[in-house]
Amino acid sequence: MNRLSFLLSAFGLLPALAYATSCSCKPSSTSFGVPPSLNTSDGSIFTGAAVDAKPLSLNSSFDPDVSLMHGDSGNTGDTDYPAPLGNNLTISSAAEQIAVVVWASDGGMIAGYGNASTSPATRAVGAVNSSTFEILASWTAPVNQTLNLGYMEYILDTDDVLLSTTQGYIYVVHRENCDGVPSFTLRRTINLTATIKPWEWMLNSMIDAAGNIWFTTGGIIGSGDPAQNSTTAGYVAPDGTVHAIHIENQMVENGIGVSGTSMYMATGPSGAANMSSNATGYMYAFTSDEGTGLKTVWKVPYNAGSGGKPGEMTRGTGSTPVLMSDQFVAITDNEDPQINLLVYHQEEQESAEAQIFCKVPLFQPGASSNENSVISHFDGDKYGLLVQNSYAAPIFELPGPGFTLNGTWNDMSQMPGGFVRVDVDPKNGCEVRWTADLASKTVTMLSTKTGLLYSYIQDKTPTGQYDWYAVATDWATGEIAWKIMLGSGGIFNDNWLPASIGPDGQFYQAVFGGMVSIKDGL
Numbered sequence: 001m002n003r004l005s006f007l008l009s010a011f012g013l014l015p016a017l018a019y020a021t022s023c024s025c026k027p028s029s030t031s032f033g034v035p036p037s038l039n040t041s042d043g044s045i046f047t048g049a050a051v052d053a054k055p056l057s058l059n060s061s062f063d064p065d066v067s068l069m070h071g072d073s074g075n076t077g078d079t080d081y082p083a084p085l086g087n088n089l090t091i092s093s094a095a096e097q098i099a100v101v102v103w104a105s106d107g108g109m110i111a112g113y114g115n116a117s118t119s120p121a122t123r124a125v126g127a128v129n130s131s132t133f134e135i136l137a138s139w140t141a142p143v144n145q146t147l148n149l150g151y152m153e154y155i156l157d158t159d160d161v162l163l164s165t166t167q168g169y170i171y172v173v174h175r176e177n178c179d180g181v182p183s184f185t186l187r188r189t190i191n192l193t194a195t196i197k198p199w200e201w202m203l204n205s206m207i208d209a210a211g212n213i214w215f216t217t218g219g220i221i222g223s224g225d226p227a228q229n230s231t232t233a234g235y236v237a238p239d240g241t242v243h244a245i246h247i248e249n250q251m252v253e254n255g256i257g258v259s260g261t262s263m264y265m266a267t268g269p270s271g272a273a274n275m276s277s278n279a280t281g282y283m284y285a286f287t288s289d290e291g292t293g294l295k296t297v298w299k300v301p302y303n304a305g306s307g308g309k310p311g312e313m314t315r316g317t318g319s320t321p322v323l324m325s326d327q328f329v330a331i332t333d334n335e336d337p338q339i340n341l342l343v344y345h346q347e348e349q350e351s352a353e354a355q356i357f358c359k360v361p362l363f364q365p366g367a368s369s370n371e372n373s374v375i376s377h378f379d380g381d382k383y384g385l386l387v388q389n390s391y392a393a394p395i396f397e398l399p400g401p402g403f404t405l406n407g408t409w410n411d412m413s414q415m416p417g418g419f420v421r422v423d424v425d426p427k428n429g430c431e432v433r434w435t436a437d438l439a440s441k442t443v444t445m446l447s448t449k450t451g452l453l454y455s456y457i458q459d460k461t462p463t464g465q466y467d468w469y470a471v472a473t474d475w476a477t478g479e480i481a482w483k484i485m486l487g488s489g490g491i492f493n494d495n496w497l498p499a500s501i502g503p504d505g506q507f508y509q510a511v512f513g514g515m516v517s518i519k520d521g522l
């Protein structure tokens with residue numbers, strides 16, 4: 001899923017009881033236990049030291065210009081927004097079930113959240129006050145429809161939010177912010193229930209530079225979505241014409257990438273193709289071909305292994321395709337016993353073999369898997385790619401019978417972990433630049449303003465409880481600059497929810513019990 005990407009698919013199931021330890025009456029502005037500011041010299045919660053910014057070249061721009069969980073239309077996970085350097089950090093938190101955060105062009109926080117006043121929680125998109133986490137306006141799908149919040153997209157040119165529902169609808173919801181009073185208005189409804197198969201769930205929707213809305217079916221089995229023996233993918237042209245292909249025995253389990261009028265999609269084996277231990281998944285490149293129809297530009301198989309690795313949320317690749325400018329596209333495979341980073345040329349090559357620019361084994365045999373999108377940053381010469389090892393990560397947890405808030409579902413100590421940076425030199429190939437001893441489930445983010453990677457980890461030396469830290473790592477060297485404890489116990493488990501960096505310079509982490517953020521103090 002990018003995995004991480006997927007987490008949201010089960011999000012609406014989180015019941016209000018997740019907040020039982022904190023507040024009940026007014027969740028939107030209630031802190032659940034974190035002091036508002038902390039002394040960063042206090043070694044019990046802050047280790048390391050504040051650093052000077054080491055700015056990087058700006059992020060690659062993509063057309064269309066959008067904001068989504070993985071950053072932009074290319075899912076690069078880097079941002080030009082500032083972020084904390086570690087100076088006198090202050091922490092905020094709220095028990096609001098904010099899961100996925102995107103950013104409007106005026107800096108407004110737009111979030112996918114669960115409304116805990118209904119059971120199960122109703123999924124909605126909201127305009128949020130990024131300092132108090134109060135939800136100022138919201139939109140929910142028509143009754144009996146389930147929003148796919150993980151892959152919602154904010155279109156910066158038009159201030160429209162693009163959302164799909166598992167039932168097969170796509171909604172274009174316009175966001176206004178008149179005199180600081182936000183509101184949402186439904187602009188367009190696209191009904192694709194006759195295009196997708198009755199057993200398929202809609203998963204992705206993304207606009208391209210020509211205004212076509214791409215979509216795929218699929219789901220994340222590890223978060224409770226059903227296995228599906230086929231996929232429907234395609235686009236809806238601005239005039240409403242639907243162009244689609246149907247693929248047997250494959251399932252999309254992640255987000256997609258869009259650039260210009262091209263769409264990149266990875267599938268994992270399902271149905272009859274799920275049986276073999278060396279099953280095959282595919283990486284696809286499509287184009288809307290100047291309005292003449294859907295064209296498969298290339299399709300290359302990858303080794304999806306047996307799908308039996310501990311901690312896996314997906315059957316095939318766990319990686320949403322990341323676009324490296326207009327040159328390459330990267331995912332990870334799921335080969336046994338060791339996965340690989342696969343970097344493909346975006347432009348069609350002579351053969352499937354030639355389509356692959358490089359293949360790099362990741363982590364250690366028997367202790368290697370990835371359920372997150374790769375981060376990509378281009379320094380004008382080489383691309384730096386970051387992959388995090390998800391092997392043996394605790395599986396996504398939902399409250400139910402026998403659920404224990406502070407139980408072993410929080411325990412990440414069995415993860416071998418590992419963050420690896422691979423440099424891709426278009427002239428000379430690919431090589432590992434550094435590895436770091438970090439284990440995380442979140443969607444890590446890179447700030448080009450600070451040159452730091454921001455992630456969310458658990459303390460490796462347990463104190464008898466599960467302690468959760470935001471950690472900043474030097475993008476150039478892989479050295480950990482600092483980490484700060486944001487809380488303890490199940491409330492503060494990210495539970496596969498993503499992180500985000502905002503235009504206000506804050507690092508945000510969605511957690512089981514709500515939202516936590518940090519920013520530099522004075």
Ligand SMILES: *[C@@H]1O[C@H](CO)[C@@H](O)[C@H](O)[C@H]1NC(C)=O
Nearest residue numbers: 038039040041042043044088
């Ligand atoms: C911060 O903590 C350090 C170490 O405990 C202490 O020496 C210092 O006085 C504290 N500063 C403030 C402003 O509380």
Ligand SMILES: *[C@@H]1O[C@H](CO)[C@@H](O)[C@H](O)[C@H]1NC(C)=O
Nearest residue numbers: 058059060061078079080081
């Ligand atoms: C990424 O770069 C584009 C083009 O330079 C810029 O408009 C955009 O604000 C940047 N996005 C983020 C999230 O930094």
Ligand SMILES: *[C@@H]1O[C@H](CO)[C@@H](O)[C@H](O)[C@H]1NC(C)=O
Nearest residue numbers: 040041050086087088521522
């Ligand atoms: C934090 O605040 C203190 C007191 O205001 C100040 O002396 C110090 O320079 C600040 N920065 C750091 C990194 O401690």
Ligand SMILES: *[C@@H]1O[C@H](CO)[C@@H](O)[C@H](O)[C@H]1NC(C)=O
Nearest residue numbers: 115116117118122124135138
């Ligand atoms: C949550 O749902 C309740 C009941 O439908 C509604 O009154 C309330 O406005 C909703 N709150 C948010 C923040 O969506």
Ligand SMILES: *[C@@H]1O[C@H](CO)[C@@H](O)[C@H](O)[C@H]1NC(C)=O
Nearest residue numbers: 128129130131132134136180
């Ligand atoms: C957010 O809340 C703070 C504190 O109440 C307030 O000062 C600020 O104006 C609010 N911002 C927005 C965008 O509503």
Ligand SMILES: *[C@@H]1O[C@H](CO)[C@@H](O)[C@H](O)[C@H]1NC(C)=O
Nearest residue numbers: 120141142143144145146167
């Ligand atoms: C929603 O689903 C319930 C349960 O299946 C059904 O009774 C109800 O008629 C549905 N409502 C609409 C508007 O479709």
Ligand SMILES: *[C@@H]1O[C@H](CO)[C@@H](O)[C@H](O)[C@H]1NC(C)=O
Nearest residue numbers: 142169190191192193194195
């Ligand atoms: C969506 O399309 C299907 C199939 O054409 C139709 O049965 C259904 O009524 C439509 N839904 C709505 C809300 O119009």
Ligand SMILES: *[C@@H]1O[C@H](CO)[C@@H](O)[C@H](O)[C@H]1NC(C)=O
Nearest residue numbers: 198199228229230248271272
């Ligand atoms: C795919 O799954 C659906 C729903 O389970 C089933 O009806 C259909 O027969 C399956 N198709 C194949 C080719 O097995």
Ligand SMILES: *[C@@H]1O[C@H](CO)[C@@H](O)[C@H](O)[C@H]1NC(C)=O
Nearest residue numbers: 227228251269270271274315
């Ligand atoms: C693959 O097969 C396993 C074992 O039968 C099953 O649990 C899983 O849901 C299947 N995955 C897909 C994508 O079909």
Ligand SMILES: *[C@@H]1O[C@H](CO)[C@@H](O)[C@H](O)[C@H]1NC(C)=O
Nearest residue numbers: 276277278303305335336337
């Ligand atoms: C799966 O493929 C790998 C090479 O990718 C090979 O070493 C292994 O023997 C194969 N396993 C099976 C069960 O075919």
Ligand SMILES: *[C@@H]1O[C@H](CO)[C@@H](O)[C@H](O)[C@H]1NC(C)=O
Nearest residue numbers: 021405406465466488489490
């Ligand atoms: C869970 O652990 C946290 C942190 O140790 C503690 O504050 C909280 O009371 C615990 N909650 C339960 C229900 O055990």
